[in-house]
Amino acid sequence: MAEPLLAIDRLDVFHGDFQALYGVEAEIAAGEMVAVIGANGAGKTTLLSALAGLLPRPAAAIRWQGSPIGALRADRVARLGIALVPEGRLLFPSLTIEENLIIGGRMGRRGPWGLEAVYRLFPILRERRAFAPAQLSGGQQQMAAIGRALMANPALILIDEISLGLAPVVVRQLYEVLPAIVGEGMAAIVVEQDTSRALSVSRRFYCLQEGRVALAGASGSVTREAIGRAYFGV
């Protein structure tokens, strides 16, 4: 089998003295959409932060196209083509929406995404481009955060809690555009608490429970009961 885009091998991650992830194993192929599900505190956000290089992790535990990247700083990881849409959006408050998008594209990686393409995907952002992030609704901010990550033309996009705190209608809109994003050949890891939604858009899934992978498999064939057991550990 060909080398996966990203391979995670026995990944332990600590927050200070507290161990948040235990020997996590996972992988994702180029252009694939994978969901990471699990209850609050299961370690989903920790996993994405570690992949993006924001948390200390073992050097050899994460391989990108075969090379270990666990020792790289977050800005180096970003340059490889791994973009994170962080939980809570975390736009730059003193930059306008357009500036937030432009800074996302500053690394100059080639690809289909640019200001025009992001504005076509989310037309409301074009209207609000001169606004400060705080003047936008939560859903519009999430669009800007996704747009900012897309501007980097990443090979892998990590999306954390895409639907957290958003109105259902906005969540539906965002999920409608996800296939279009992955359709451009980009791989995606989507972290989500809404299990059924996550399973419906992804090809495969990993279910985390208290820092360990409790269940993994194809999203289409898993039963509700199996998910329930892996989710709650009962």
Added chain:
Amino acid sequence: MEWVNAVLQGTLLGGLYALFAAGLSLIFGVMRLVNIAHGDLIVLAAYLALSITAGFGLHPLLALLLVVPAMGLLGYALQRGLINFTMGGDILPPLLVTFGLSVIIQNGLLMGYTADPQKLQAGALETASLTLLGLTAGVLPLLTFALAVAVIGALQWMFYRTAMGRAFRATSDRQDVALLMGLNRAHVFGLAMALSLAVTAIAGVLLGIRTGFDPAGGGARLIFGFEAVIIGGLGNLWGTLAGGVILGIAQAIGGQIHPGLQILAGHLVFLAVLAVRPRGLFPKMEG
């Protein structure tokens, strides 16, 4: 009329204080660093200009062509080679390290140049003046003020219209997320310090022409710079110019009342602003 004249002279002096302050304001804005050595770096720039003017026979203003890039390089090296290692969650280590730097610069200058006061010789520029409507202003103070406006305008433009400015603001907003944009924090901080010391170079040369300097003179420049920043409001460059002008006018009026009051009047106005508007007169609006 002499009061109007005092206000005019104070305003022009404020330009110099704004130049002292602009570099401080910039690095505080980008990386929340309080650089205690800032005043000594101004004096160091003046000595550098002194050596260049003496060595090559250049006019001090022409020496700026060398002093500005030299101080910029020094700033980048200082940040990447020393100060970055102290930057983290705690504000105390960088404060202590820049305090140590201040002591080192003062004593280094003392060894290299002795304690004798020095002055940069600028020829006719030092005494030339313009008279308009019965008011007389020196060409040098006018030039200083114009340079201050130009420098602050340029910094403002850089901050809000260029990729480097976006990187500065993004890093200032959220350091972690800025990393995700591929921004190397150590490099961004280095650039901010380079820019800060490039402005310091201009301030040092103008100071050297105007009043002269000695190795121990950094502290007063640091205080004036701080006061201008605080009066104007943190994070607002035009506010810093206004702060410098207010400080300059306060000193000029104080000096008009009694020569011994000059410096004290500036500090009193600073304290009054701090008491009434702790965030300064024109604080940056939170977006």
